[in-house]
Amino acid sequence: MTDRSPLAESLAELGPIEGRRTLAAEIADRLRDLILLERLAPGAPIRERDLAEALGISRTPLREALRILEMDELVTYSATRRPMVADPDVTTLAQNLRVLGALEALAGEEACAQATDAELAALAAAAREMAERSDSDEPLAFFRRDMAFHSGIVEAARNPPLLRAHAQFNARLWRARFISSRRRLKRARTLEEHLDIAAALSARDAAASAAALRTHLGTAADNVAAARHDPGED
């Protein structure tokens, strides 16, 4: 590190100025996780005072966090401004899924032009590994691999705004996709499609990648719809 005065140095050690985050952002992340994992049930009302106390913070940063989650559509407000955990219906989920499909298709295209060979190889390896472990993997582990594969594609596109938008829509759909993923019905198809996608990417065939991703997201939409109509099983 560069030379600094004794005072400046001691200050630097105690208070890192880089990458500081606000409580609100931190809380938004925590709440996001709680919502995705259904520790906060969909449709459940959110009482600011209680939740703030439970989190050990005051209402001000909590309210800012709720604003963030409102933009993410993970928290909605009643007509009388009472906040609650979002609980989108099938139609809304399908609409979001189509947008996600368009975003991933674009990501696939851009990844063909922007990704390094190493990245594409890693994606291909991930798809292969998923296929091999398919039977042994626990639902959550399988699902995480699935999500990581998709996120990897978007990262490879090297388009930060796209990455953020993708993360946003992905979060909205996380729960629904996880639920439908637990029912192993179409795992085989999912895995095939992943391999198709990886192949198209490795060939740097933008059109094929986009097409493969679109049909894959279409499959996801079918799965979500099916899971909603026929809840039980797992």
Added chain:
Amino acid sequence: MTDRSPLAESLAELGPIEGRRTLAAEIADRLRDLILLERLAPGAPIRERDLAEALGISRTPLREALRILEMDELVTYSATRRPMVADPDVTTLAQNLRVLGALEALAGEEACAQATDAELAALAAAAREMAERSDSDEPLAFFRRDMAFHSGIVEAARNPPLLRAHAQFNARLWRARFISSRRRLKRARTLEEHLDIAAALSARDAAASAAALRTHLGTAADNVAAARHDPGED
């Protein structure tokens, strides 16, 4: 209106419960306009106290509004959390524009399936009218028609999440697109492309609509890049 008790009625008249909005949301909208119209200059630091006072509100709702605009990427924060009006570079604008293109392409596809004949006719009429008025229109009026045409397509898709995402990205790009639109360089091409889009939509040809919108947004990207490299003129 339905029968109500005298008391309930008088209360209803004074305090409309429907569609209530918060100050923060209101302020976010106002600030959005101020940013888009450059009454708040790109890159300018935002002092919460001053701005709150200027708006006649306290810092709390202003801060919540800034959170909203941060998600919209119209306000950014320095490493030390000092808020300022966003000032995206050309690369970022191009990246956002590609996302916007993907969103509009999807909107075009869905509009082909969802829009009413009347909506499509209105879009075609709008494109035609724009072409006719092309020479007489003031830059701002021309630009507003342009934006309205695009928004009309997205509305016709009847996909609320898509509509919101589109509005978000559109806002990010508003300034840049307006600036490039003022330089009338490629008005003719813009108008042609609008007619192409309208034609594809009227034919309810999803693939053609998507393709036309994509190339159109590509043109927009070129225009933005050109305007940045060669500022002056108008």
Added chain:
DNA sequence: GTCGATATTTTGGCATGCCAAAATGATCCG
């Protein structure tokens, strides 16, 4: 005169408090 240390001011983050409006519960009349 310039650079660096230190004092001062400014700024954003968070907590607290108050208020109006909505939700809830008690009450009274039919």
Added chain:
DNA sequence: CGGATCATTTTGGCATGCCAAAATATCGAC
């Protein structure tokens, strides 16, 4: 009893105040 009315409590919205950290100004040494 049932339903409307009124009292009570709860809740979210906003303003205010305090604090720590960053920015700026001040000063001093070389």
